Amino acid sequence: MRADVAAEATAVQRQAADPRTSVWVAASAGSGKTSVLTDRVLALLLSGTRPERILCLTFTRAAAAEMAQRINRRLALWATEPDRDVRLEIGALLDVVPDDTQLALARQLFARVLDVPGGLKIQTIHSFCQSLLGRFPLEAGIAPHFEAIDERSAAEIMMTARDTVLSAARRDGPLGDALAAVTEHIQEDSFGELMALLARDRGRLRRLIERFGGAEAVAHELARLLNVSPDCRIEDIIAAACEDDRIDMAALDRAAEALLTGTEKTDQPRGHTLKAWLSADTDTRIANFSAYTLNFLTQDGAPRARLITKQAAAAMPDAADVLSAEADRLCHVMEQRRAAVTMQTTVALLQLGAALLDAYETTKAALARLDYDDLILKAIALLRENADAAWVLFKLDGGLDHILIDEAQDTNPDQWTVVAALAEEFFAGEGARQDVRTIFAVGDPKQSIFSFQRADPDAFAEMRRHFMARIQEAEAGWRDVELNWSFRSTVPVLAAVDAVFDRDPAHDGVAQAGETIVHRAVRDGQAGLVEVWPLIGPRDSPEPTPWAPPIDRMAYDSPSERLARALAGRIASWIGQETLPAKGRPVRAGDIMILVRRRNRFVDDMVRALKAQNIPVAGVDRMVLSEQLAVMDLLALAEFLLLPEDDLTLAVVLKGPLIGFDDDDLFTLAYDRGPATLWQRLTDAAATNERFAAARDWLARLLAAVDFAPPYELFARALTEQTIYGETGRQRMVARLGVEAEDPIEEFMNLALAHERTDIPSLQNFLHWLKAGDATITRDLEHSGRDEVRIITVHGAKGLQAPIVILPDTTTAPKSSPPILWQDGVPLWPPHRAHEPQICVTARAEANHRRDQEYRRLLYVAMTRAEDRLLVCGWHGKQAPSDTSWYGLIRDGAATIAEPVEFHGEWQGDGLRIDCPQTVDVPPATQPEAPSPETEAPDWLLAPPPAEPVPPRPLVPSRPSAEPPVLSPLSTESGDRFKRGLLVHRLLQSLPDLPEERRRTAAESYLARPVHGLDATGQTDLVDEVIGVLETPEFAPLFAPDSHAETPIVGTIEGPEGPEVVSGQVDRLVIRENEIVIVDYKTNRPAPRQENDVPEVYYRQMAAYRAVLRKIWPDRLIRCVLLWTDGPHTISLSGRQLDRYFDAF
DSSP: OOHHHHHHHHHHHHHHTOTTSEEEEEEOTTSOHHHHHHHHHHHHHHTTOOGGGEEEEESSHHHHHHHHHHHHHHHHHHHHSOHHHHHHHHHHHHTSOOOHHHHHHHHHHHHHHHHSTTSSEEEEHHHHHHHHHHHSHHHHTSOTTOEEOOHHHHHHHHHHHHHHHHHHHTSSSHHHHHHHHHHTTSOHHHHHHHHHHHHHTHHHHHHHHHHHTSHHHHHHHHHHHHTSOTTOOHHHHHHHHTSGGGSOHHHHHHHHHHHHTSOTTTHHHHHHHHHHHHHSOHHHHHHTHHHHHTTTBOTTSOBOSOSSOHHHHTTOTTHHHHHHHHHHHHHHHHHHHHHHHHHHHHHHHHHHHHHHHHHHHHHHHHHTEEOHHHHHHHHHIIIIISTTHHHHHHHHHTTOSEEEESSGGGOOHHHHHHHHHHTTTTTSTTOSOOSOOEEEEEEOGGGOOOGGGTOOHHHHHHHHHHHHHHHHHTTOOEEEEEEOEESSSOHHHHHHHHHHTTSTTTTBTTBOTTOOOOOEETTTTSOEEEEEOOOBOOOOOOOOOTTOOTTSOOOOOOHHHHHHHHHHHHHHHHBTTSEETTTTEEBOGGGEEEEESSOOHHHHHHHHHHHHTTOOEEEESEEEGGGSHHHHHHHHHHHHHHOTTOHHHHHHHHHSTTTOOOHHHHHHHHTTOTTOOHHHHHHHHTTTOHHHHHHHHHHHHHHHHTTTSOHHHHHHHHHHSBOTTSSBHHHHHHHHHOGGGHHHHHHHHHHHHHHHHHSOOOHHHHHHHHHHSOOEEEOOOTTSOOOOEEEEETTTTTTOOEEEEEEOOOSOOOOOOOSSEEETTEEEOOSSGGGOOHHHHHHHHHHHHHHHHHHHHHHHHHHTTEEEEEEEOOBOOSSOOOTTSHHHHHHHHHTTTOEEEEEOTTSOEEEEEEEEOOOSOOOOOSSOOOOOTTOOOOHHHHSOOOOOOOOOOEEOTTSOSOOOOSSOTTOOOOOOHHHHHHHHHHHHHHGGGSOHHHHHHHHHHHHTSGGGOOOHHHHHHHHHHHHHHHHOGGGGGGGSTTEEEEEEEEEEEEETTEEEEEEEEEEEEEEOSSEEEEEEEEOOSSOOSSGGGSOHHHHHHHHHHHHHHHHHOTTSEEEEEEEETTTTEEEEEOHHHHHHHHTTO
């Protein structure tokens, strides 16, 4: 690593961390964005900013947790490290020589942060909005007890809303008409996808309806965009096009005559059709309009290239112009028709969407729940649109001085609105306060890959201009910082990245026009390698023998499977045998990351191939539970338990690993059973077959519990109870499906348990809840701590890195286009491409262009995950991949700087290589060597744990297990003895600290509170009783300044069965030079008058107190006094009597 380059990069990072200036950071991959953000927070704290006045917004909870961990770790070190080390760190951070004051502050920061309720505010934008709404629920117009729900719960509510809307649409009315208009153009499966798309875009649709004030107003805006009437009908457009006044009748008639003189193949048929159509009445023209247009337009709606031959044109020189004009007119009519179709279908879809949103909002409101979109939109309304917005901002303005935004390129426009509203008063002239207040954002538009969450890379630049203008108007500090140094990757990797994105089309969407992408390597001099391997294509398969019987299995050639096997073999040859020069150690499995664009069959092939080579593999980063075989078996069992008459589901269960019947068993049960169900047949066959009987009994036990046991408990029984083979259900599933079944089973059980916390714990409800969402489990492969190959999607790899990165999924480019297009914030739904008006064609082209731009940004993210080596490969079918695929872009870009290389073996052909040797000393290892998988387990791991000591039960003397009766059953007093005792103790605790002349007034005021529920007589009696105690002269020493009220004591004393813990509270403790007096108030009546009449339980209580205090003051006399408030009088307990009870302790 070159020291000068590293120093230069660090100096720029230090500028970004300057706490006195608002900073906008454009940081390339590997430039240390998280480090800059962490340093910025630390610099703010060192500058005297209170922790609670800093708000840091991150993109994910994981990022928030990582940042908080980094900051707390640094602060903890500052609190414990030697002064010299702390001074060096502060100096490097602030570029100053720290004085003693700064050193003292640094050592206090850890405690200051811990003292802030909830710690530093490092949150996702959704978490912040949730806390904001929780602070101002009434101003936001929401229930104070609202609950934020995740996407799965939102999907469940949306599914219920969809069913409600579809049920309502079955009845006649506008909603039914809308449903009919939509379903007229699409199939059943497409309708489900369309409704799912509406549900996904519910936030966008809601904002649209609120913006225009309803679906009807949106329809008018839609008509304006399409340039049609809001109430247009396709029939009216066609009818108008067939009217005489819309047609140049005379000229077309002459053109028809000319056509009749032309060729028999084209001109004459066209002439006859034209003549017949012109001479027909309007109704006939309308009926034949489609056939008529085909004479002028192609099936795609474009004018035909030639409408008349030269032979026919000779009879009428201007015939070609006349026919061309008619073709143009028909093009316009067809454009109007397409616009009308789009208008009708979009309005119908909006009506369904509005009804869907209404039902969804109604259900959420009834449950007091908010989804993620609600959190953002209601926060915006609270901060911008609410009548109390100014007051809310005023309250927030007093609590925030600095806002930091991480991964700013992935912040969507609504989230930026929240940030802008929070910072509204930061730079408003003089403002309410003159403290330094800053905005800090760090991001990289080149890595904006979350458009499905409405992230917009252009918003990053737009918000930069917004804040820069506000800050410069306020004459505050502003700085643009560009970080293009990479601490992550070696020179060959960065050179390949620069070469690929230096040219179009790769440059488009990744960088601005005219901008050059340049990365500077801090790791200059360290060994690196980039290789582009030849693609693996299909092999030539032999022709089958003619008339050969179809009894032999045909060999199936799968290029993706061959690529997976070849990669696994290459990885096996690296691990433990090949050295990473820049690391100075052999390659480990955990060094390798395989990045794919999407989870497809190749991922399964790759996992299988790695396991076949005995290479540890972590699997995939996201798991769709419903696609896991183990979960499918459990779901089949659940569906059978809900409906035992479902033969197909029962057959799946019987054949599955839980029961394990073979085909012969199933045939025996299913064949020739007549009208009987499979469950009935199994029950009948149980009488003669032990295996069938065991299966019937096992299933019957679960059936008996299905209506009573929660889902988690039910599935736990299925997995832990013995099956018909003597093994547990889990053991059977793992034996059949392999150890990889363990993870999905655990995640499935976790979901069942999570469902019970929020919903009614019924099996039917759980299955509905599970199917409503996508049941996708995100797995943290980065922090698993295991030495395994990782297979991750590029989206999941954002923020990660690895010494060796392999890109195998490089040959396919995205082709899908959204069914719903958005133009100027308004949706357009042309049901078919043939129905697309020009505005939709343009909108689709723009959408496809944005899709392709993100595809290229995704490639940038993939390539920049590599630290030392980047290996590019792929497979293809019969057609070679396009030049705009990842492989084509990398190949063409790298070819300008790479060395051609010929590969052999599985990869046969020409490839490319960029490499550099190790020319600097290998840096010390920053991570420990991975443990060998053959390491023997230590003895303590397998030994049974020793018996844990049983902690002594705390003895609470002030709460004895037996109390003497307070009053005679014949007493007429109605007071609650517990309440009376508590009130007396409370007054005797507080009144002695007041002047004598104020005691009665204070006692009367306290007892008059409604919460005590005392009438006037009860209040007077208690006041007289307590004042009587305090005014008795002989009790005055007990309430002297050397006494302490309600003193807690805790200690251990020796009991008959070993140590006992004493925990209690002494009513009054008098501490004198030669003696300690323990005073305990007793309010029960009638009170004893002699020591012999004192209940035994009181002796035990005071003896325990005395025993503990003897350990504190072994050289002082300890006296125990009971003070009865009824009288009042005291009884001193003799030491001899107390010693008798001390033996019990």
